[in-house]
Amino acid sequence: MDDDNVLELVNPQTKSLAFKVYTFNDDRHFCILNKYNYFSVILVLAGRGTVLADVSEYNFTENSLICLSLYQPFEIKSKGEFRGVMVNFHPEFFCLHKHRNEVSCNGVLFNNNYESPVTSLGIVETQLLLTTIMQLKTELQQVAVAQLEVLISYLKILLINASRIKMGQRGLAGTSVPKPPVILNDLKDAIEQHFKSLHSAGDYSRLLNISTAALNKISKIHFNKTLSALITDRIIIEAKRQLYLTAKPVKLIAYELGFTDEFYFSRFFKSHVAISPQFFRDTVGFDKANA
Structure with missing residues (x-):
């Protein structure tokens, strides 16, 4: 992995990863089975292919969001170009359950075995999420007062907007396709x-x-x-x-x-x-x- 493409924060007590933003330009980091002890938010900006999550396979195209939970096994295979950015966060850095009243993403983005981990995005939606991720990158690149608080605030915004997008799509589901049994x-x-x-x-x-x-x-x-x-x-x-x-x-x-x-x-x-x-x-x- 190219160090220039990785910005991370390490827990000084446990020496383990707390938070990371990784910019990728190919699928070499994803084409083997991954099992992370943190949550993953992957914004695909270019490319298409398949993601194997647990035992199921899902298709994705450019402008897609892929959300994966703690130790959820996954593998991504692209067909040609594959470019985007991944955000990882450990539950000790940001606990979804503790912040459930502020960020209602648990059961929407993560830990939902009834829905695909892949969410298709429009160009405006992609840019909205990407802007927040770029703000996270900027904050990680500097040592400043209250850095953790700022990072958590931006992470909340990212998860809230992603949840809104997915829940909004749920609300539109069934308008042009037959209702499920x-x-x-x-x-x-x-x-x-x-x-x-x-x-x-x-x-x-x-x-x-x-x-x-x-x-x-x-x-x-x-x-x-x-x-x-x-x-x-x-x-x-x-x-x-x-x-x-x-x-x-x-x-x-x-x-x-x-x-x-x-x-x-x-x-x-x-x-x-x-x-x-x-x-x-x-x-x-x-x-x-x-x-």
């Missing part, structure tokens, strides 16, 4: 209500009185994920939230998520996140005061 909302509601106790695809097909094959097909078409992947992702999102926001023992988190065996839960978590629950907690921190 009603069963999708029933499925989302069922998963949100029962994911801690019902872990199999068959559980939800019985609950919704539809065959597993039919429900899985609908899930694959509209969410780009199998039904099992949808359920698993929801469990993992909650496990991550509990691990970095609370001081609960791993055993208790496992129990609350419907696992009677702590070691089985740890294997389940590691198989999908590639690290153990304890290592996840150790590397992203946790906030007892906001549990």
Whole structure:
């Protein structure tokens, strides 16, 4: 990675990355599987290709925003030119949960297993986000009074504007395309209500009185994920939230998520996140005061 294209802030206590802005001109940094212990906001200014996030693949073009969560495995492959800028922030630098009343991006930009991590932008929207990122770069290039406060303020503006864009597109969804089947909302509601106790695809097909094959097909078409992947992702999102926001023992988190065996839960978590629950907690921190 070219150092001239990287501006970063390191936590002086842990010596780990707190905040970074990385300008890229090709996909060499993204064409291998990445798993960051921080949130990523990628603004694609030129190029097109695919992003593999978790187990699903999504297309992107120029003027796109790609948002990825803590330790969410992803890989980007471009078709020719690929240019843009990436912003990374650690939850110790900016905790989405702590600032949820100011920045309602958790569940919109991040930690939403029902929607694509890719948001298509207009030219004006791209310029709006890029302007804020350039302000972040300028602030990182100087040592000044209240630098952290200024960086956090600009980051909030970036996340708020990105969330507004995505939520605005949700509001327009369905105006020119057929509405998705009603069963999708029933499925989302069922998963949100029962994911801690019902872990199999068959559980939800019985609950919704539809065959597993039919429900899985609908899930694959509209969410780009199998039904099992949808359920698993929801469990993992909650496990991550509990691990970095609370001081609960791993055993208790496992129990609350419907696992009677702590070691089985740890294997389940590691198989999908590639690290153990304890290592996840150790590397992203946790906030007892906001549990």
